[in-house]
Amino acid sequence: MSLTVTEIRRGLAAGEFSSSEITRDYLARIAQHNPALNCFISVTEALALDQARAADERLAQGKAGLLTGVPIAHKDLFCTDGVKTSCGSRILDNFIAPYDATVVECFKETGAVMLGKTNMDEFAMGSSNENSHYGCVANPWKTTHVPGGSSGGSAAAVAAGLAPAATGSDTGGSIRQPAALCGVTGIKPTYGRVSRYGMIAFGSSLDQGGPFARSAADCALLLQAMAGFDRRDSTSSEIDVPDYSATLDQGIEGLRIGLPKEYFAEGLDSRLAKVIDTAIDELRRLGADIREISLPNTGLSIPTYYVIAMAEASSNLSRFDGVRFGHRCADPVDLEDLYKRSRGEGFGEEVKRRILIGTYALSAGYYDAYYLKAQQLRRMIKDDFQAAFDSVDLILGPTTPEVAFAIGSKTDDPVSMYLQDIYTISLNLAGLPGMSLPVGFVDGLPVGMQLFANYFDETRLLQTAHQYQQVSDWHLQTPEAFS
Amino acid sequence: MSANLMNQWESVIGLEIHAQLATTSKIFSGAPTAYGAEPNTQACAVDLGMPGVLPVLNREAVRMAIRFGVAIDAVIDHQSVFARKNYFYPDLPKGYQISQFEHPIVGKGSISINPAEGETREIGITRAHLEEDAGKSIHDHFPEQSGIDLNRAGTPLLEIVSDPDMRSAKEAVAYARKIHSLVRYLEICDGNMQEGSFRCDANVSIRRKGDDRLGTRAEIKNINSFRFLERAINHEIERQIDLVEDGGRVVQETRLYDSERDETRSMRSKEEANDYRYFPDPDLLPVTISDEDIAQIRAALPELPEQKKQRYIDDLGLSDYNAELLTANRDTAVYFEAAYAEGDSAAAAQLANWILGDLAGALNKAGLDTVDSPISPPMLAGLVARIADNTISGKIAKQVFDAMWQGEGGADDIIETRGLRQITDSSAIETLIDEVIAANPEQVEQFRAGKDKVLGFFVGQVMKQSRGKANPGQVNTILRDKLK
Numbered sequence: 001m002s003l004t005v006t007e008i009r010r011g012l013a014a015g016e017f018s019s020s021e022i023t024r025d026y027l028a029r030i031a032q033h034n035p036a037l038n039c040f041i042s043v044t045e046a047l048a049l050d051q052a053r054a055a056d057e058r059l060a061q062g063k064a065g066l067l068t069g070v071p072i073a074h075k076d077l078f079c080t081d082g083v084k085t086s087c088g089s090r091i092l093d094n095f096i097a098p099y100d101a102t103v104v105e106c107f108k109e110t111g112a113v114m115l116g117k118t119n120m121d122e123f124a125m126g127s128s129n130e131n132s133h134y135g136c137v138a139n140p141w142k143t144t145h146v147p148g149g150s151s152g153g154s155a156a157a158v159a160a161g162l163a164p165a166a167t168g169s170d171t172g173g174s175i176r177q178p179a180a181l182c183g184v185t186g187i188k189p190t191y192g193r194v195s196r197y198g199m200i201a202f203g204s205s206l207d208q209g210g211p212f213a214r215s216a217a218d219c220a221l222l223l224q225a226m227a228g229f230d231r232r233d234s235t236s237s238e239i240d241v242p243d244y245s246a247t248l249d250q251g252i253e254g255l256r257i258g259l260p261k262e263y264f265a266e267g268l269d270s271r272l273a274k275v276i277d278t279a280i281d282e283l284r285r286l287g288a289d290i291r292e293i294s295l296p297n298t299g300l301s302i303p304t305y306y307v308i309a310m311a312e313a314s315s316n317l318s319r320f321d322g323v324r325f326g327h328r329c330a331d332p333v334d335l336e337d338l339y340k341r342s343r344g345e346g347f348g349e350e351v352k353r354r355i356l357i358g359t360y361a362l363s364a365g366y367y368d369a370y371y372l373k374a375q376q377l378r379r380m381i382k383d384d385f386q387a388a389f390d391s392v393d394l395i396l397g398p399t400t401p402e403v404a405f406a407i408g409s410k411t412d413d414p415v416s417m418y419l420q421d422i423y424t425i426s427l428n429l430a431g432l433p434g435m436s437l438p439v440g441f442v443d444g445l446p447v448g449m450q451l452f453a454n455y456f457d458e459t460r461l462l463q464t465a466h467q468y469q470q471v472s473d474w475h476l477q478t479p480e481a482f483s
Numbered sequence: 484m485s486a487n488l489m490n491q492w493e494s495v496i497g498l499e500i501h502a503q504l505a506t507t508s509k510i511f512s513g514a515p516t517a518y519g520a521e522p523n524t525q526a527c528a529v530d531l532g533m534p535g536v537l538p539v540l541n542r543e544a545v546r547m548a549i550r551f552g553v554a555i556d557a558v559i560d561h562q563s564v565f566a567r568k569n570y571f572y573p574d575l576p577k578g579y580q581i582s583q584f585e586h587p588i589v590g591k592g593s594i595s596i597n598p599a600e601g602e603t604r605e606i607g608i609t610r611a612h613l614e615e616d617a618g619k620s621i622h623d624h625f626p627e628q629s630g631i632d633l634n635r636a637g638t639p640l641l642e643i644v645s646d647p648d649m650r651s652a653k654e655a656v657a658y659a660r661k662i663h664s665l666v667r668y669l670e671i672c673d674g675n676m677q678e679g680s681f682r683c684d685a686n687v688s689i690r691r692k693g694d695d696r697l698g699t700r701a702e703i704k705n706i707n708s709f710r711f712l713e714r715a716i717n718h719e720i721e722r723q724i725d726l727v728e729d730g731g732r733v734v735q736e737t738r739l740y741d742s743e744r745d746e747t748r749s750m751r752s753k754e755e756a757n758d759y760r761y762f763p764d765p766d767l768l769p770v771t772i773s774d775e776d777i778a779q780i781r782a783a784l785p786e787l788p789e790q791k792k793q794r795y796i797d798d799l800g801l802s803d804y805n806a807e808l809l810t811a812n813r814d815t816a817v818y819f820e821a822a823y824a825e826g827d828s829a830a831a832a833q834l835a836n837w838i839l840g841d842l843a844g845a846l847n848k849a850g851l852d853t854v855d856s857p858i859s860p861p862m863l864a865g866l867v868a869r870i871a872d873n874t875i876s877g878k879i880a881k882q883v884f885d886a887m888w889q890g891e892g893g894a895d896d897i898i899e900t901r902g903l904r905q906i907t908d909s910s911a912i913e914t915l916i917d918e919v920i921a922a923n924p925e926q927v928e929q930f931r932a933g934k935d936k937v938l939g940f941f942v943g944q945v946m947k948q949s950r951g952k953a954n955p956g957q958v959n960t961i962l963r964d965k966l967k
Contacts, residue, residue: 079535092534099528101535198535205765233537234767312765315567318578319532323631339571362569362760371762 002478005164005218012069019069023052026071030162037138039157041076043116051113068111073163075154076117078104079198087200088122088132091320091327091346101198102230110225119153122348124202126150127420131350140479145404148178155182158212160482165213171206173424176436180399180448183438186212187219190456191431192237195230201316203309206428216465220244248466253287256392262298263397275440275447295384300377301426307361307374314358382430389454399436399448433458437465438474493692494720496655497647501640502672503680504547510615510639511538522632530637532576544639547671548588553781557592563770570757574618584761587612598657606658607646652716667813687719699733705740715740799831814853821860833867858887866894879903906953919944
């Protein structure tokens with residue numbers, strides 16, 4: 001089963017199948033394959049069937065919205081009213097929010113059907129989904145390998161056809177990297193394009209929600225539903241949301257695409273580089289004007305990112321203290337004991353590491369050397385992009401330095417794990433939009449190619465990806481075991 | 484401690500005042516700010532620091548802060564930044580307080596105080612910044628456990644930080660009162676100290692007279708009245724002098740004022756102090772304030788105490804002293820102006836005397852605030868009008884005032900029911916005088932023999948006969964005439 005959202009919409013509209021039928025099909029696939037893949041933390045079967053029934057009524061009444069009746073899954077950091085939101089952490093294993101995240105609300109309003117909540121690295125901290133309290137997710141292309149992270153559950157669910165689409169969040173690559181590793185299409189919108197309200201924060205100045213799907217055209221539909229100003233998020237943008245689907249069919253003749261030389265240098269797997277080159281040739285054939293550019297401060301992005309993201313995280317995660325919600329240790333003897341044990345038991349190792357590093361970076365006497373310096377570097381990285389966009393419309397590069405790696409192969413080496421994000425994180429530091437799309441395979445594992453655009457130019461990203469997908473079928477490949 | 488010893492030392496005091504802003508909703512959420520509700524009924528998901536929720540700035544709180552800044556002629560930058568102050572405490576839901584650090588909304592300003600009659604001092608204000616209040620921990624409700632009430636969490640506060648410009652507890656109190664008066668004039672804070680809407684922390688240090696370096700300071704918290712502020716500071720000054728005179732050293736620490744025991748005691752030392760790890764809050768954009776915003780707020784500023792005082796002197800002919808007293812407290816000024824609006828414009832001085840004299844005395848004795856006065860401004864204006872038009876004498880007026888205080892109605896009703904109308908009918912007064920003269924031949928002789936003082940005796944007798952109602956002026960004139 002490899003239907004796209006576009007196909008589901010068409011089928012529902014034509015009465016070929018009902019939302020209830022297709023929802024049941026997906027629930028059955030989840031029941032069959034989730035034990036092997038571990039994509040879902042919660043499957044909301046009863047709720048999904050209720051929503052599907054309501055969607056069928058809406059469809060029958062001719063009142064269908066953009067995604068009425070389309071099943072989707074939400075990353076388990078989007079709060080869902082009445083349904084557990086764990087953020088992949090033991091500390092929130094018992095947490096049921098009394099409110100929906102704005103993104104969840106948007107999908108509810110348009111009539112989408114929620115199948116469940118997907119697995120993720122704890123608090124979105126990780127690049128392999130190995131940091132989940134609920135266990136690692138398996139890559140559908142090779143179940144001994146990681147799906148990427150932190151939105152590993154969402155990416156794997158879409159790749160394996162357990163959901164036609166899913167939401168994710170991207171703080172340093174958490175949509176694009178797992179999309180690349182699982183062979184699906186994912187977009188990280190401009191910071192401020194999608195409301196962060198109800199999306200549990202990791203690094204507030206970097207976090208941005210976005211969709212995973214099987215094609216750019218599907219991503220356009222999903223982003224349409226998610227994007228827009230939200231008065232509950234002060235950092236959300238009031239800029240009008242364009243019709244993303246309307247411009248997909250426009251050609252890319254004359255489109256100037258820059259290849260940052262720093263992204264094709266040492267550290268990139270040469271087999272992967274070759275796959276990307278082929279895709280570049282394809283774009284050239286479509287009329288794109290490909291040129292080399294430079295983003296000289298790329299090398300600074302990892303240290304800059306980790307200081308800022310961890311500093312913000314150390315503060316964002318203070319609210320998980322065992323006082324009002326979430327895990328509380330048994331029989332605390334006093335307040336300090338309550339804090340220490342609740343947090344000590346509730347958080348996993350990587351989360352603790354990042355809280356400690358972030359706390360250090362903000363401490364008196366270190367603030368100027370770390371946090372302030374990182375903010376200055378962030379500005380330089382942003383300026384690099386602005387300079388680049390003076391001469392090109394899009395920037396193109398690999399999404400990851402290598403394809404999916406074996407589960408457990410990097411867990412003892414956090415720095416090597418952090419390096420997985422080398423091509424993705426500068427985008428978050430700049431707040432720019434980017435997407436990853438499948439362009440081939442190495443060793444039977446998908447390769448992702450990344451496109452960056454200028455602020456609020458998601459239209460151009462989606463259009464270019466769509467044009468590429470019109471002349472390729474990498475995005476439609478399905479892993480054999482799940483076809 | 485001997486005065487001699489005290490004289491060798493100088494105390495240096497700075498105040499941090501937290502004024503709760505009178506917005507209807509919280510600074511970062513839509514929850515109401517009303518005081519006294521059932522615990523945790525006025526806290527929404529944002530106030531509770533639930534996962535994923537985000538703060539949204541209440542622009543009214545910003546406008547109120549700017550109103551304060553404009554009133555003290557402070558520097559107001561075009562950009563102001565909210566920062567997180569990180570520390571763990573059960574009544575601090577997010578594990579950080581949203582406050583301001585590097586770019587406060589109100590910069591350097593100043594205010595003049597009058598610590599004693601005829602004395603004026605300029606006190607610098609370092610800054611004033613916006614922040615959210617924390618909730619309350621309740622330790623006496625559940626056995627063995629603490630409760631948390633988050634109703635107050637997220638209530639907007641303006642923290643007003645003074646320069647270390649005060650040199651005595653008295654000056655500190657004068658400054659605190661001045662700020663208290665100002666925020667109430669500006670209608671940005673209700674000033675209720677019992678309910679914690681206006682709280683003072685005092686930074687106190689001492690140094691030898693003539694020394695211009697600052698000594699190590701102690702911060703005194705938990706002061707909820709002006710009286711306690713004065714006592715707490717004086718205690719702390721004495722404690723520090725004693726300590727240093729005995730060869731000790733003042734350590735930087737936070738001390739708590741215990742009003743029941745009337746002492747300060749150590750709460751935490753500098754070593755135990757939190758490293759707050761301030762950094763700009765990424766959930767909130769910098770606040771931008773345009774010159775037009777400031778101009779608009781300035782134009783809408785109400786009349787401030789200093790301007791009001793000058794107007795009372797220039798336009799209403801009040802004395803400097805009375806004008807100062809009437810304007811020191813906004814409620815008093817409001818009362819005065821309401822009464823003044825009711826009556827004859829010539830009555831300003833009379834009204835001022837009544838308000839600052841009998842009314843203030845009665846309110847004070849009954850422990851009431853001006854706004855709770857049983858005598859309304861129109862009632863007082865009515866009383867003063869009856870004095871002015873000679874319906875009653877000043878002396879009878881005191882009786883009428885007391886009756887009004889007791890709730891017997893307005894001045895006219897009381898004068899009527901009690902028959903207190905002044906006798907101004909000359910023939911009636913003459914009759915009374917004739918009777919008194921006839922009854923006291925001896926005193927008549929004395930007067931005629933040149934003993935002028937006896938006139939007072941006759942006036943007293945006539946007034947007594949009239950039960951105070953005869954017009955004293957007329958009595959005087961007619962008496963002199965008849966006694967010739």
